[in-house]
Amino acid sequence: VAEHYKQVIATDTSEPQLKHATPHPRIRYLHTPPSLSDDDLANLIAPGNNDSSLDLITVAQAVHWFDLPRFYSLANRLLRKPGGILAVWGYNDIAVTPAFDAAAKKFHDTTLPYWNSKIDLIFDGYKSLPFPFENVGLGSEGNPVALDIPKELSFEGYLKMVRSWSAVVTAKERGVDLLPEDTVRKLEAAWGGARLVRSVAYKGFMLAGKVKVCS
Template identity: 65%
Template sequence: MPHHQVRYIHTPLSISDDELVTLLGGENSVDLVTVAQAVHWFDLPSFYALVSRLLRKPGGMLAVWCYNDIIVSPTFDPIMKRFHDSTLPYWNPNVQLVFDGYRKLSFPFESVGIGSEGKPQPLDIPKELSLDGFLGMLRSWSAVITAKDQGVDLLSEGVVKEFESAWGGSKLVRSVVYKAFMLAGKVKM
């Protein structure tokens, strides 16, 4: 639900940095930039330079976070580990930053107490999740898509049935925990 004090803007890819700065309110005008599950795909030097232009000084912040594991149950988790291992040959090398928990992610911002470069803040994010939601998440993984494009179905019928059995049935909604990590900082003055 939108908050009356927050302006949500989804920006097009096709505009220049200067046009983007203008669209977002100009230099030194943004209080918070957030990036969930994606900063490892960015051209980091360009992104960080743009964020540094946009963030209000002092006080504007950049927060980035990602998860690299999901905890379901002692029965389910080893199956998930085996599935995850099957995806490894199909990941883009950038995803290694996620596997490393963003510990190797360049983050040239002053810590605000929520992680710092080389020391991301661990987060446990609880969520209620159905098997369909879980499988949808797996189907969205770039490695699963890349494998499928190469003729390899990592989520074969047999794998899905194994997941369903360990989940406890397709209708069950489970409490899961995403093992995540976060960095938040402000522009160094």
């Protein structure tokens, strides 16, 4: 985004996450805890006359966690009218090889009891996500556009990712290890080795829309 806009504001509710962010001259990183009021949040993001001040709001792999009515109300307030766009996207699978994909599905099935119910929106590819914005041809309510997102990934990178899944963390907190050594060995063998870098495709989906302006 920073390659296309002169000023980008990146927010997160987690200060530790922001500390890992890559510095960029066009990006301003802001800590936005849920305790902030809508007015405080608006003034933090766009000080002064903040209504109708943003060209684009993006949310990656996160909108399913939001208080949607509150978020959509704030997005409608802050986006430029006419023309301001909200784009949200996520992914719910990774295509590697047929052998690895089969092994990964067996592992994924063991995580199902430990996911928060909000993850159901991810599992269905945002098809049931409410999205009250005007269609711009890049996915609309009930009809997200499919995305294949290419990436170079090692097995070590894959393992780091799945260990961070909320379901894996929740299971561990309940005394259940979803990634015992035997499971890791089977996944690694199906991948082809811990350090092997593969070209994978994240199976993504996106919705994008403009603020609806009453005539």
